[in-house]
Amino acid sequence: MTTTMGLVQSPAPPMAVRTGRTRVRRVLGAIPIMIFGLYVVVGLLGPLFIDYSPVGGDLDDRLLSPGSVLSDGSTAVFGTDALGRDLFGQVIYGARTSLIIGTLVVLISGLVGILVGTAAGYRRGTTDLAASRVIDVLLAFPGILLAIVIAGVFDRSFAIVVVALSVTNWIGFARLSRSMAMTLRERDWVKSATVMGVRRRRIIARHILPFIAGPTLALATTEFAGAILAEASLSFLGLGLPSASVSWGQTIASGKEYLASAWWISAIPGIALALLVICVGFTGDRLTRYFSRKQ
Amino acid sequence: MLPQLVRRVGLMIFTVWGAVSLTFVILRLAPGDQATVQLGPDATAADVSALREELGLNRPMLVQYLDYLGSAITGDFGESYRFRESAMTVVLDRFPATVLLTVTASALALTIGLLLGVLAGRSPGRLVDRVISGITLVMQAIPSFWSGIMLILLMALTLRLLPSAGSGDLRHLVLPAITLAIPFTAIVARITRSSVAEVTTEPYILTARSKGLSERAVLTRHAVRNSVIPVVTIVSLHIGTLMGGAVIVEQVFAWEGVGSLLVGAVGNRDYAIVQAATVLLAIVVVTMNLLADVLNSRLDPRIRAGATTS
Numbered sequence: 001m002t003t004t005m006g007l008v009q010s011p012a013p014p015m016a017v018r019t020g021r022t023r024v025r026r027v028l029g030a031i032p033i034m035i036f037g038l039y040v041v042v043g044l045l046g047p048l049f050i051d052y053s054p055v056g057g058d059l060d061d062r063l064l065s066p067g068s069v070l071s072d073g074s075t076a077v078f079g080t081d082a083l084g085r086d087l088f089g090q091v092i093y094g095a096r097t098s099l100i101i102g103t104l105v106v107l108i109s110g111l112v113g114i115l116v117g118t119a120a121g122y123r124r125g126t127t128d129l130a131a132s133r134v135i136d137v138l139l140a141f142p143g144i145l146l147a148i149v150i151a152g153v154f155d156r157s158f159a160i161v162v163v164a165l166s167v168t169n170w171i172g173f174a175r176l177s178r179s180m181a182m183t184l185r186e187r188d189w190v191k192s193a194t195v196m197g198v199r200r201r202r203i204i205a206r207h208i209l210p211f212i213a214g215p216t217l218a219l220a221t222t223e224f225a226g227a228i229l230a231e232a233s234l235s236f237l238g239l240g241l242p243s244a245s246v247s248w249g250q251t252i253a254s255g256k257e258y259l260a261s262a263w264w265i266s267a268i269p270g271i272a273l274a275l276l277v278i279c280v281g282f283t284g285d286r287l288t289r290y291f292s293r294k295q
Numbered sequence: 296m297l298p299q300l301v302r303r304v305g306l307m308i309f310t311v312w313g314a315v316s317l318t319f320v321i322l323r324l325a326p327g328d329q330a331t332v333q334l335g336p337d338a339t340a341a342d343v344s345a346l347r348e349e350l351g352l353n354r355p356m357l358v359q360y361l362d363y364l365g366s367a368i369t370g371d372f373g374e375s376y377r378f379r380e381s382a383m384t385v386v387l388d389r390f391p392a393t394v395l396l397t398v399t400a401s402a403l404a405l406t407i408g409l410l411l412g413v414l415a416g417r418s419p420g421r422l423v424d425r426v427i428s429g430i431t432l433v434m435q436a437i438p439s440f441w442s443g444i445m446l447i448l449l450m451a452l453t454l455r456l457l458p459s460a461g462s463g464d465l466r467h468l469v470l471p472a473i474t475l476a477i478p479f480t481a482i483v484a485r486i487t488r489s490s491v492a493e494v495t496t497e498p499y500i501l502t503a504r505s506k507g508l509s510e511r512a513v514l515t516r517h518a519v520r521n522s523v524i525p526v527v528t529i530v531s532l533h534i535g536t537l538m539g540g541a542v543i544v545e546q547v548f549a550w551e552g553v554g555s556l557l558v559g560a561v562g563n564r565d566y567a568i569v570q571a572a573t574v575l576l577a578i579v580v581v582t583m584n585l586l587a588d589v590l591n592s593r594l595d596p597r598i599r600a601g602a603t604t605s
Binding site for chain 1 (some may be wrong): 306309311313314317318321322324325326362417432433434437438440441444445447448450452457503509534535536537539540542543546547556557561562564573576577580581
C-alpha cells in the first residue's frame with residue numbers, strides 16, 4: 001500500500017477494487033490544499049501585478065456591479081465599493097493581510113505555546129501550576145474579547161493586532177505540548193537519557209520536541225484559520241489595523257451600509273474569507289487524522 | 296464532593312481576580328489615561344491635571360490598583376463618563392438582552408447539533424456522515440459577522456420577513472440567535488458525532504443489540520445517553536466562544552446587550568464600562584464552567600463515585 005498522508009485506511013483495503021475510488025478520493029482530498037496554495041500565491045504575488053490603492057478610486061465608478069467597465073476602460077470583475085475602489089483589488093490585498101497576520105500569529109503563539117507547554121509538562125510542579133493558572137485566567141475572557149480590548153485601547157497598528165491575537169492563541173499549543181511532554185517524559189528513551197546524564201535541555205530538544213512537532217503542525221493549521229477569522233472580526237469591528245490597510249473584515253463592514261443597493265461589497269470578501277478558512281480547516285483535519293493514526 | 300467543590304470555587308475566585316487585574320494592567324498600559332480621553336484634544340493642561348487629581352490618577356500605581364480591587368469586590372467600577380452613571384448599573388441593564396440572545400442560540404445549537412451529531416455518528420463513514428461533516432465544517436468556517444450580514448440581506452432586505460437590526464420584540468431575536476447558533480451548532484454536532492461513533496463500538500452496545508433490542512432503543516437508551524457526557528464537558532469549554540461570538544453578533548444586529556456596549560466603550564475609551572463588562576463576562580464564563588463540571592459529575596456515575604472516595 002502507498003503511504004500517502006491521510007489516505008490509507010488502517011486495515012488495508014483490497015487493492016484491485018479500491019484503486020479507482022482511492023484515486024478519486026485522493027484527487028478530491030487534494031483540492032482544499034490546492035486552493036489554499038492558490039491563496040498563498042495570489043496573496044504574495046497578486047499585489048505585484050495588480051495596482052490597488054486604498055485611497056484611490058474614482059467617484060464616478062462608485063457601487064458598480066461585478067463585471068462592470070470602469071471609467072478608465074478596465075473591468076471590475078467583483079464590482080466597486082462606495083468610493084469607486086475596485087473590489088477585486090481589495091480581495092487580493094486583503095488575502096495578503098490575512099495570510100501575513102495569520103502566519104505571524106501562529107509563529108509567535110506556536111513558539112511561546114510550545115516553550116511554556118513543554119516546560120510545564122516536563123518539569124511539572126510549580127512551573128506547571130503557574131502555567132495552568134495563567135491559562136485559566138486568559139480563558140476566563142470569552143473568545144475574542146481580550147483581543148478586542150487590547151486592539152481597541154492601544155494605537156492602531158499591524159503589530160498590536162498580532163500581539164492581541166497571539167495573547168490567547170498560544171494556549172492551544174501550550175496545552176497540546178504540555179500533555180504530550182507529560183506522557184513522553186515517562187517513555188523509556190527519555191528515562192534512559194536521563195539516567196545517562198544527558199542535560200535536560202538536550203533531552204527536551206532531542207527526545208521530546210521531535211515527537212511534539214507533528215501534532216503541533218496539525219494544530220497550527222487550525223489555529224491559523226482561527227487567527228484569520230479573528231483578524232477579520234477585529235477589522236470588521238473597526239479595531240486594530242490602521243485604516244489605510246486593506247482587510248476583508250473592513251471591506252465587509254463598509255459594505256453593510258450598502259446591502260440593499262450593492263450586496264457584492266460585503267458578500268464577495270466574505271466568500272473569499274470563508275473559502276480560505278474551509279480549505280485550511282480541511283487540511284488541518286487531515287493532518288490531525290494522519291498524526292493521530294500514527295501515534 | 297464538598298472539598299472538591301470548595302477547591303473549585305477557590306480556583307474560580309483566583310481566576311476572576313486574575314481577570315480583573317489583567318484588565319487593569321491593559322488599560323493602564325494603553326496610551327492616554329482616562330482624563331486626557333475624557334476631555335478630548337482641546338483641553339488645557341490645567342484641566343487635564345485637575346481631572347487627573349479628581350479621578351485619583353496621580354496616586355502611585357499600587358495604591359490605584361488596591362483601590363480598584365477594593366471597589367471591584369463590591370461591584371463598583373467607577374462612573375461611566377458617557378452615561379454619567381455607575382458603570383456596573385449600565386452593564387447590568389444590558390445584561391438580560393445578552394442572556395436572552397445566548398440562551399436562545401444555545402438552545403438552537405444544542406437541539407440541532409445533537410440531532411446532526413447522532414445522525415452522523417451512528418453510521419460513521421457513510422454518506423450521511425460525510426454530508427453532515429462537510430456541512431458542519433462550512434458552518435464553523437463562516438465568520439458570524441458575515442453570515443449575519445448575509446441573513447440580513449436575505450431575510451430582511453430581499454424577503455422582508457424580519458427586521459434587520461435593533462432589539463425589541465421576539466422578531467428581532469430570530470436573526471441574531473440563528474447567526475450566533477451557526478458555529479456553535481457545528482461544534483456540538485462534531486463533538487456528538489465523534490462521541491456517538493466511539494460509544495457504538497463499546498461492548499455494551501453489542502450486548503444491547505444481541506439482547507434483541509430495536510436499533511432505536513439501542514441508540515437512545517445506550518448510545519446517546521453515554522455519549523452526552525463528553526459533549527457536556529467540551530460544550531462547557533466553548534461557553535467562552537459563545538459569549539465572545541455574542542459580542543460580534545450584537546454589534547452586527549445593533550442588539551442592545553453587553554457585547555455591543557463593550558465594543559462601543561472600547562471605541563470611546565470609556566474604561567469604567569470596559570472594566571465592568573469584561574469582569575462580568577469573565578464571571579459568567581467561569582461560573583458556567585463550574586456549573587458544567589457539577590452537572591457532569593451528576594451525569595456520570597463514575598465521576599460521582601470517584602469524587603466521594605477521594
